[in-house]
Amino acid sequence: MGLVQMLKSQFVLHLLMVYVFMASGVIVNLLQLCTLPLWLVSKQLARKVNIRLGYSIMSQMVALLEWWSATECTLYTDPKSYPLYGKENAIVVLNHNFEIDFLCGWTFCERFGVLGSSKVLAKKELAYVPVIGWMWYFLEIVFCKRRWEDDRKTVAESLQNLHDYPENFWFLLHCEGTRFTPKKHEISMQVAESKGLPKLKYHLLPRTKGFWVTVQNLRGNAAAVYDSTLNFRNNEAPTLLGLLNGKKYHADLYVRRIPLDTIPEGEADCAAWLHKLYQEKDSFQEHYAQTGRFPGPIKSPPRRPWSLINWLCWSCLLLFPLFLLFARLVSSGSTVTIATTVAFCIAVSVGARWMIGQTEIDRGSSYGNKEVSINNN
Numbered sequence: 001m002g003l004v005q006m007l008k009s010q011f012v013l014h015l016l017m018v019y020v021f022m023a024s025g026v027i028v029n030l031l032q033l034c035t036l037p038l039w040l041v042s043k044q045l046a047r048k049v050n051i052r053l054g055y056s057i058m059s060q061m062v063a064l065l066e067w068w069s070a071t072e073c074t075l076y077t078d079p080k081s082y083p084l085y086g087k088e089n090a091i092v093v094l095n096h097n098f099e100i101d102f103l104c105g106w107t108f109c110e111r112f113g114v115l116g117s118s119k120v121l122a123k124k125e126l127a128y129v130p131v132i133g134w135m136w137y138f139l140e141i142v143f144c145k146r147r148w149e150d151d152r153k154t155v156a157e158s159l160q161n162l163h164d165y166p167e168n169f170w171f172l173l174h175c176e177g178t179r180f181t182p183k184k185h186e187i188s189m190q191v192a193e194s195k196g197l198p199k200l201k202y203h204l205l206p207r208t209k210g211f212w213v214t215v216q217n218l219r220g221n222a223a224a225v226y227d228s229t230l231n232f233r234n235n236e237a238p239t240l241l242g243l244l245n246g247k248k249y250h251a252d253l254y255v256r257r258i259p260l261d262t263i264p265e266g267e268a269d270c271a272a273w274l275h276k277l278y279q280e281k282d283s284f285q286e287h288y289a290q291t292g293r294f295p296g297p298i299k300s301p302p303r304r305p306w307s308l309i310n311w312l313c314w315s316c317l318l319l320f321p322l323f324l325l326f327a328r329l330v331s332s333g334s335t336v337t338i339a340t341t342v343a344f345c346i347a348v349s350v351g352a353r354w355m356i357g358q359t360e361i362d363r364g365s366s367y368g369n370k371e372v373s374i375n376n377n
């Protein structure tokens with residue numbers, strides 16, 4: 001292991017990075033709270049301010065991937081579609097197999113200039129994650145309970161609110177609804193069989209209702225669906241802890257641009273269209289497994305310096321007072337103050353570990369894990 005790599009794996013550095021992320025995150029959350037009165041005066045200005053504040057949090061995690069771990073992100077896509085990326089609103093349909101797939105998504109958002117305005121249909125539980133969940137509230141993220149009876153109205157309403165959104169956005173949909181595990185796969189393939197649908201090897205059976213309601217409510221607002229299929233080289237299973245330790249991964253993303261007006265309007269036709277899309281995605285993953293690449297040409301956007309600059313600015317701003325505090329602490333020699341500081345550090349690392357746990361598949365929800373009674377009629 002080289003010296004740099006050894007440094008990157010030091011726990012004390014991770015603690016400092018997590019401190020910068022959490023402290024800056026709370027500051028940004030408070031600033032977001034201060035924008036509340038602005039919503040009453042100028043909604044569009046409040047949204048623009050929040051896009052920039054949100055960028056300041058999300059881009060720190062992007063910097064972790066792009067600059068700290070130096071993970072490479074390769075984009076396979078049609079060169080004719082490429083100039084449109086970042087210049088229009090789009091619905092992104094992405095497979096959900098990896099613990100850091102959200103972060104790869106953010107990285108591509110950053111490279112195409114839509115990170116601050118990026119949106120997702122997220123499970124409600126994520127709204128309570130400190131910093132990220134609180135930030136999302138101000139970015140008008142659409143949350144769902146994964147109970148259609150509750151979601152059909154709220155999701156549609158939240159999507160309608162985006163019609164006058166002042167900047168281009170990508171709306172991410174993980175139609176599988178949960179991350180891939182062998183057990184969830186087995187159960188969802190039983191559902192596929194009961195519905196007379198072909199089996200998928202690399203994906204769970206997509207849930208179609210969220211896709212249909214999204215397409216219907218973003219018609220006239222979003223121009224296209226970006227069918228996106230992600231994989232990692234060498235059968236890597238990337239993790240957030242791996243990134244913190246400076247491990248470099250190689251992400252490959254295959255994107256096809258599909259104009260929204262080519263997608264059927266009726267619920268049943270739209271559902272059938274999505275099932276067909278997932279069969280195609282499965283064939284792209286098979287191609288990847290056989291050849292180590294996706295079909296089509298590579299047209300990768302380079303990483304930009306802004307995420308690094310933002311991260312360095314926050315680090316300077318927050319580490320300097322921290323070091324001053326530590327120096328005073330050590331020179332004071334007070335056992336109570338030192339014990340309080342140690343307790344604070346432990347609390348920060350436990351909190352951060354819990355947040356990182358939200359990304360771990362082993363600690364994932366039981367959604368899609370329960371046997372369903374299958375009615376073949």
Ligand SMILES: CC/C=C\C/C=C\C/C=C\C/C=C\C/C=C\C/C=C\CCC(=O)SCCNC(=O)CCNC(=O)[C@H](O)C(C)(C)COP(=O)(O)OP(=O)(O)OC[C@H]1O[C@@H](n2cnc3c(N)ncnc32)[C@H](O)[C@@H]1OP(=O)(O)O
Pocket residue numbers: 085092094102103104105106108109118119120121122123126144145146147148149151170171172173174175176177178187188191204205206207208209210211226228255368369372
């Ligand atoms: C150029 C570059 C391009 C791209 C770059 C890539 C990406 C960048 C883009 C943006 C980045 C933005 C943000 C990223 C940041 C963070 C993201 C992080 C994570 C958040 C993601 C999540 O939280 S995923 C979980 C929440 N989301 C979803 O669940 C969405 C999908 N779900 C749905 O659509 C659901 O329909 C629903 C949630 C709306 C409702 O849920 P419900 O459970 O009630 O579902 P259904 O009604 O659909 O279920 C009943 C039907 O399903 C059948 N069934 C039963 N069991 C199963 C099973 N195991 N598998 C499949 N199907 C099953 C059942 O038979 C019913 O069938 P029907 O025929 O009656 O429909």
Ligand SMILES: CCCCCCCCCCCCCCCC(=O)OC[C@@H](O)COP(=O)(O)O
Pocket residue numbers: 017018021060061064099102123126129132174177178179352355356358359363364365366367
């Ligand atoms: C410098 C950086 C320091 C890092 C500090 C830690 C930050 C933690 C950020 C937590 C962000 C959480 C986003 C998780 C997204 C995700 O992938 O959610 C899973 C859901 O889709 C599906 O859930 P499930 O049903 O359980 O599979």
